[in-house]
Amino acid sequence: MATNRTFTMIKPDAFGAGNSGAILKMIEEAGFKIIALKTTRLDAKLAGEFYKVHQERPFYADLCKYMSSGPIIAAILEKENAIVDFRKLIGATNPADAEEGTIRKLYATSIEANAVHGSDSDENAQIEGGFFFNAFERID
Numbered sequence: 001m002a003t004n005r006t007f008t009m010i011k012p013d014a015f016g017a018g019n020s021g022a023i024l025k026m027i028e029e030a031g032f033k034i035i036a037l038k039t040t041r042l043d044a045k046l047a048g049e050f051y052k053v054h055q056e057r058p059f060y061a062d063l064c065k066y067m068s069s070g071p072i073i074a075a076i077l078e079k080e081n082a083i084v085d086f087r088k089l090i091g092a093t094n095p096a097d098a099e100e101g102t103i104r105k106l107y108a109t110s111i112e113a114n115a116v117h118g119s120d121s122d123e124n125a126q127i128e129g130g131f132f133f134n135a136f137e138r139i140d
């Protein structure tokens with residue numbers, strides 16, 4: 001089931017550095033429509049819930065601490081082939097491996113503080129979007 005939607009977060013490092021506007025501009029210029037958008041912040045419990053798929057990974061505790069360290073922007077994006085195209089736009093998890101011109105190459109500072117999140121499947125995009133937005137907070 002292709003939804004043509006993905007979910008993203010501008011993470012605390014990029015938000016704190018004042019790069020949110022530049023990142024949203026890159027997202028729109030790449031053809032993504034912003035279906036929902038909010039500035040918010042996760043506490044450790046909510047970050048733990050959001051990233052529970054990673055709970056067995058060695059970086060889970062640090063990730064939850066980092067993701068609750070400051071404000072974030074959450075957004076639902078729409079475009080044909082959204083999941084794959086957005087992950088191309090953001091680049092590899094580790095900015096050292098990210099291609100030139102990708103958001104992470106430009107704005108990430110480390111494998112953890114890597115500027116943006118992008119859903120990895122249609123199913124997860126729907127779950128993650130639903131985590132942050134109700135029906136009144138998005139356009140359909």
Ligand code: RTP
Pocket residue numbers: 054059063092093111112113114116117118119120
């Ligand atoms: P994301 O889910 O945020 O879009 O990132 P991703 O798919 O590229 O990477 P994933 O494997 O899902 O990891 C989620 C986030 O955990 C942090 N991480 N830290 N210290 C480490 O080795 C490490 N590895 C991953 C990153 O913030 C990564 O985006």
Ligand code: MG
Pocket residue numbers: 118119120
């Ligand atoms: Mg991921």
